[in-house]
Amino acid sequence: MSGSNEWQKRFDELAFALSEDHLTDEMSDELALILAKHPDAPRRLAEQQQLRAFLREDISDAAVLPMGRKRERFRIRFAVAAIALLVCAAFVWRPAFSVRPAPMESIVQNDGTISSDEPLDAGVAVLTQSIQAEWQSTRRYDVGTSLSPGSFELNAGVVQLEFYRGAVVVVEGPARFELVNTERMICESGKLRARVPPPADGFTIETARFELVDRGTEFGLNMAADGTGHVDVFEGRVELFDVDSNRAPESRRQVDAAGSVTVARNGTTTVVAEPTMHYVSTDEVRALAANQSATRFEAWQTASTALANDPKIVTRFDFTRDPSSDRTLRVAGQQQDGAIVGANWVEGRWPQKHALDFKRPSDRVRCQIDGDFESITLSAWVRIDGLDRPFSALLLTNGYDEGEPHWQLRGDGRLLLGIKSPSGHIAYDSNSVLDTRHIGQWTHLATVYDGSNATVTHFVNGRPAGSQPIVTHPFPLRFGDVEIGNWGAPVNYSPQKIRNLNGRIDELTLHRVPLSADEVLAVFELGRP
Amino acid sequence: MDTEKSRNGESNGESNDERGERYSRLLIANRRRIYGFIFTLVHDHAATEDVLQDVSATLWTKFDKFEPGTDFAAWAMSIARFKVLNWRRKQAKLPLNLDDVQFEQLADAAVSVSFESETRRSALATCLAKLSDENRMLIRERYTRNRSVASIAAEADRSRVAIYKRMSHLQTSLLHCINERLRVEGLS
Numbered sequence: 105m106s107g108s109n110e111w112q113k114r115f116d117e118l119a120f121a122l123s124e125d126h127l128t129d130e131m132s133d134e135l136a137l138i139l140a141k142h143p144d145a146p147r148r149l150a151e152q153q154q155l156r157a158f159l160r161e162d163i164s165d166a167a168v169l170p171m172g173r174k175r176e177r178f179r180i181r182f183a184v185a186a187i188a189l190l191v192c193a194a195f196v197w198r199p200a201f202s203v204r205p206a207p208m209e210s211i212v213q214n215d216g217t218i219s220s221d222e223p224l225d226a227g228v229a230v231l232t233q234s235i236q237a238e239w240q241s242t243r244r245y246d247v248g249t250s251l252s253p254g255s256f257e258l259n260a261g262v263v264q265l266e267f268y269r270g271a272v273v274v275v276e277g278p279a280r281f282e283l284v285n286t287e288r289m290i291c292e293s294g295k296l297r298a299r300v301p302p303p304a305d306g307f308t309i310e311t312a313r314f315e316l317v318d319r320g321t322e323f324g325l326n327m328a329a330d331g332t333g334h335v336d337v338f339e340g341r342v343e344l345f346d347v348d349s350n351r352a353p354e355s356r357r358q359v360d361a362a363g364s365v366t367v368a369r370n371g372t373t374t375v376v377a378e379p380t381m382h383y384v385s386t387d388e389v390r391a392l393a394a395n396q397s398a399t400r401f402e403a404w405q406t407a408s409t410a411l412a413n414d415p416k417i418v419t420r421f422d423f424t425r426d427p428s429s430d431r432t433l434r435v436a437g438q439q440q441d442g443a444i445v446g447a448n449w450v451e452g453r454w455p456q457k458h459a460l461d462f463k464r465p466s467d468r469v470r471c472q473i474d475g476d477f478e479s480i481t482l483s484a485w486v487r488i489d490g491l492d493r494p495f496s497a498l499l500l501t502n503g504y505d506e507g508e509p510h511w512q513l514r515g516d517g518r519l520l521l522g523i524k525s526p527s528g529h530i531a532y533d534s535n536s537v538l539d540t541r542h543i544g545q546w547t548h549l550a551t552v553y554d555g556s557n558a559t560v561t562h563f564v565n566g567r568p569a570g571s572q573p574i575v576t577h578p579f580p581l582r583f584g585d586v587e588i589g590n591w592g593a594p595v596n597y598s599p600q601k602i603r604n605l606n607g608r609i610d611e612l613t614l615h616r617v618p619l620s621a622d623e624v625l626a627v628f629e630l631g632r633p
Numbered sequence: 634m635d636t637e638k639s640r641n642g643e644s645n646g647e648s649n650d651e652r653g654e655r656y657s658r659l660l661i662a663n664r665r666r667i668y669g670f671i672f673t674l675v676h677d678h679a680a681t682e683d684v685l686q687d688v689s690a691t692l693w694t695k696f697d698k699f700e701p702g703t704d705f706a707a708w709a710m711s712i713a714r715f716k717v718l719n720w721r722r723k724q725a726k727l728p729l730n731l732d733d734v735q736f737e738q739l740a741d742a743a744v745s746v747s748f749e750s751e752t753r754r755s756a757l758a759t760c761l762a763k764l765s766d767e768n769r770m771l772i773r774e775r776y777t778r779n780r781s782v783a784s785i786a787a788e789a790d791r792s793r794v795a796i797y798k799r800m801s802h803l804q805t806s807l808l809h810c811i812n813e814r815l816r817v818e819g820l821s
Binding site for chain 1: 767
């Protein structure tokens with residue numbers, strides 16, 4: 105934070121203390137001084153107090169301004185109209201059509217050019233590495249997840265967090281910490297090592313006893329269970345202040361490289377001759393991650409080879425590049441290889457794994473799938489790079505004849521299996537679970553069409569994402585000519601509708617049986633990057 | 634004009650009941666704005682309620698002076714300002730000492746903020762919805778249910794300091810969110 109906003113930080117602290125009736129005489133004087141000195145301060149105090157007054161009521165039912173709602177409804181109507189134009193009139197809309205805004209975390213960071221209806225990234229740091237991490241919470245934190253302010257408890261493993269302001273912190277479990285904002289965190293217990301480049305100068309870690317402010321460049325911090333703190337400075341300098349002293353100059357202690365100090369529970373700082381422990385650095389994490397990645401890839405490869413002979417599988421593309429034939433997508437099993445049009449070979453879930461990148465409107469893989477099926481399971485590992493069109497194709501039959509499935513994504517984040525039935529068309533939608541958090545992340549998608557139990561169930565990352573009954577009389581599903589990542593629309597559909605996928609695929613499997621929820625979860629766990 | 638008022642206090646053909654109803658409606662519609670204004674200058678909920686009671690009573694006795702169609706809250710706040718000043722003079726100790734100039738500045742700021750009351754409250758609803766469940770619960774427990782920090786800390790197995798700090802940061806973040814929403818929507 106620049107100096108001009110320093111008063112605001114202290115001011116907010118004091119205003120909060122005022123609200124909590126914790127204002128000492130000194131703090132009261134300090135607050136009055138700030139009010140006198142800064143012309144914006146009275147306004148800000150009034151805003152804070154009004155906010156406190158609001159929070160006292162239970163405003164969970166407070167209506168969002170009609171303006172906001174109307175815009176949302178308008179977008180739904182527009183989207184429906186647009187889709188109606190694009191799609192054959194025989195399509196039947198299920199009454200369950202609705203757009204739920206994706207739940208986003210915590211607080212807004214807004215650059216002013218984004219409309220208030222769009223989801224915004226509320227994170228302060230992104231998780232960039234995760235080595236055998238075990239979290240106390242049941243929530244999953246995958247690599248690439250943007251973390252919002254809040255508490256975290258890492259029971260084991262090593263994770264690397266990159267704060268939006270620039271600091272890179274490697275945390276070793278067991279550790280309890282809290283993310284406050286883009287340049288501040290609280291360490292209750294555990295070990296961490298931080299690298300603070302110039303843009304992040306001033307990165308601060310609060311502990312129970314002291315406030316550590318980094319002035320570049322790298323240090324280690326360990327908070328032991330008994331409340332003792334160790335600080336080892338590897339490069340540059342850090343400053344330590346008594347916590348709650350508002351960085352009072354009297355309490356300032358400076359520690360330069362390569363110095364080490366211990367801070368006892370009562371606040372006494374002792375200089376120590378040399379670092380007493382090892383801190384995992386970013387280089388080590390990278391090496392660990394590469395090792396982990398190689399291990400996981402090998403495990404996947406072994407499992408993948410075994411699946412080549414699985415009788416339950418109709419066709420399976422493992423997206424292994426054949427150097428002798430760059431435009432061929434090899435298939436395991438009886439079916440034909442696919443013909444790659446346009447799509448380029450890129451990196452998949454692991455550095456050692458290949459994937460195809462679908463970007464341009466012409467990118468596609470053409471193949472053929474023979475056979476009739478009472479039930480099917482479609483599953484794929486997809487990295488969605490954008491959902492900026494009404495439909496994004498995963499696997500679509502050319503044209504749309506009876507019994508033919510269209511497996512695709514909707515622009516509002518739903519997985520869709522469309523089946524052409526004898527009497528029309530049925531759209532089996534998932535819940536709206538895909539959102540901006542999935543963009544750029546490898547995601548497992550699966551849809552189970554269970555002909556005997558008459559249900560269609562969708563899965564995202566191994567978890568059920570919506571289920572619907574099959575209400576038509578049974579009829580067999582068939583594929584024929586299909587395209588991956590695009591749609592070979594028949595001649596009488598015009599204009600050519602843009603539904604090419606914007607993203608990467610590195611595995612696609614078609615089973616002739618319905619997989620159970622446990623089996624889908626197992627597939628997901630096996631293939632997790 | 635006095636000649637239009639009958640002996641039992643009717644004016645403009647309005648009965649006393651109708652007048653009372655009109656007053657109630659206006660008070661209920663503007664109560665939040667007036668409460669926020671008083672709270673900003675008094676800093677304590679219980680005291681705010683007391684002052685608000687006093688203000689409401691005065692508003693009723695002076696209701697004839699209120700011009701229908703004008704801003705009821707603005708009028709109420711001008712009366713509340715005097716009431717708050719009197720209340721402050723009577724206190725042995727104030728949470729925040731302000732000289733006369735500072736008080737007026739803060740009171741003016743409070744009036745200005747109260748004009749944005751509805752949009753700010755609506756923005757707050759949106760900002761609260763964006764919080765994690767944990768944070769939202771924390772706010773509800775502390776502010777709406779008025780649970781003590783000590784009890785919340787004990788249940789969450791955290792120190793009081795940690796909870797206190799979290800609440801402080803949450804309040805700042807919420808305010809930032811509200812101000813940003815207003816700025817983006819061009820309302821402030």
